[in-house]
Amino acid sequence: MESSIFEQYESNVRSYCRHFPAVFEYAKGATMTDEDGRTYIDFFCGAGALNYGHNNDYIKEKLLAYLQEDRILHAMDMYSPAKREFIRFMEEKVLQPKGMNYKIQFVAPTGTNSVEAALKLARKVKGRTNVFALMGAFHGMTLGSLALTSDVSDRAGAGVPLHDVTHIPAPYMFPELDTVEYMERLITDDHSGVAKPAAIIFEPIQSDGGIYPLPAEWIRRVRDLCDRHDILMICDDIQAGNNRSGQFFSFERAGVIPDMVTLSKSIGGYGMPCSILLLKPELDIWKPGEHNGTFRGNQLAFVCAKAGLEFMLENDVAGQVRAKESIVHDFLASEIAPLDSRLQIRGLGLMWGIDFNGMNGAVTARDVGHACFERGLIAECCGRNGNVLKLMPPLIIEEDLLRKGLSILKDAMTAVLAGA
Ligand SMILES: Cc1ncc(COP(=O)(O)O)c(C=O)c1O
Incomplete structure (x- = not known):
């Protein structure tokens, strides 16, 4: 493996390459191949960005046709057919059949941009600064999102105080503690010392926190708490959304409608940079341009996002x-x-x-x-x-490859346990 260029010139901040020391060159479906010709089964899946597999043929065809015709690639937030078609498909084929009435805000290319937009909007709508997040949460690495993220080493990089967030124990942490009742106490007791939040944000399946599906009943009770106290409920479905849970949204199993939903990663269909915020129409009090970013209009991402949704429904x-x-x-x-x-x-x-x-x-x-x-x-x-x-194969993985990956896992575990 020739990796000296990376080690010499690429910042020390690089991380996954240290865990998977290979130079990856090709990828297809649920496999990745390095430049020495070794093929790996991928149970990482671009941290959830490749739910429809590497180089998905259906999406690739749309992407190549778009490029071949010299159609517009970068358009800021100007109107384009690619964006129109994505919005129409998302609204008519994905959201409306679920009875969901959301507007779509295009943020910037990556997940944390959606979380930042949600936070900003929630604070603006409610005129409050505090937000409740869960212990064990991961919402991204920019400062607003990092204030929500609980891991101490992630937070250490901030370099400034991270504030205006109250961390609440996740429901699995203290089985004897009713965390919804606890939040209600914080909100209503004038001796709690905690400011009423604009929003409660959580991942319906805590992902980087260690794979904890939050109980459906807990999610329903948080929805009810938010309704009773005029607080917004934000679900971060950046990693667990896009069908990973067996439904498009990972909160659907609770039968609730959040006020805002952050989506990124696999919404880009093909590993394309795409990040969106779904918001209830009445929350859309943004002034034009009040929140923007140069790369909110990546047209290839819109093409792949729509193709990804088509592929998802057709298959x-x-x-x-x-x-x-x-x-x-x-x-x-x-x-x-x-x-x-x-x-x-x-x-x-x-x-x-x-x-x-x-x-x-x-x-x-x-x-x-x-x-x-x-x-x-x-x-x-x-x-x-x-x-x-964390075991997170592409959703389209063939059954035999899935079983092969699992049997490699068993071999690896058996060997490591035997040497312990
Ligand atoms: C639940 C969740 N929210 C937000 C993010 C941040 O997304 P990004 O790394 O694209 O900024 C992640 C990334 O892993 C995530 O899993």
Whole structure:
């Protein structure tokens, strides 16, 4: 592997390349191939940006046709057919059938831009500065989003105080604590010392926090709390959205409609930079240009985003996820959990985590991640101490490849546990 150029000239901030030391050149479906010709099964999936697989043929055809015709690529937020077609498809084929009435704000290319826009708008609408976020949350690395993000090492990079956020224990953290009641207490007790928030923001499945699907009942109760106290509910579905949970939105299982939804990653269809904020129409009090950014108008991203949604509906990707979920669930329960009683396994749809924290360092998720990589499987770590192995294959992964990836995982775990 020739990586000296990166090591010499690319900033030390680079990270995933340290966990997966290869120079990747080709990718197709659920596999990535390095320049030495070695192929890996991808259970990382661009951190959730490649739900429809690498170089998806259906989307690629639309992308190539668009380029071939010299159609406009960069348009700021000017009108274009590509944007019109994406908006129409998203509204008429995805949102309206779910009874959802949202306007779409195009933010800038990446997920944290959507979170920043949601925060700014919530504070503007409610005229309050405080926001409630959950402990264990990850919402991005720019300063507003980072104030919501709870991991201490992520926060350490800020260089300034991160404030105007109250972190609430996530529902799984203290089983004896009713966290919704706790939030209500903070809001209503004039001795709580906590300012009433403009919004409560949460990931319906905490992702980088260690794969915790939040209970549907908890989500419903938060919706009710927000309604009773004039607080906005924001769901961050940047990683768990786009069918990863077996439904397009990961909050759908709770039957609620959030006031705002942040979407990015796989909304770009093809790994394209696309990030949007869905907002209830009555919240749209922005003045023209009050929140903007140069790369909100990436037309190729709109083309791929629309094609991704078409592909998703035509191929019943959500149904595919529900079918494959049982393969992963059953394998983890019957082949992985028995390997060590200290492991904890959590997940939903095609988003699963194996938590090694109970092993007190005897074996870590990173050890197993390395062993997987050596055997041709890419799986990243997340969660407390980076000690949860995250399994997140593209949703279109073929069943035999999914089973092969899982059996590599078992081999890797068996080997690491034997050496511990
Ligand atoms: C739930 C969630 N929100 C926000 C972000 C930030 O997205 P980005 O890295 O594209 O800025 C991420 C990224 O992993 C995420 O998982």
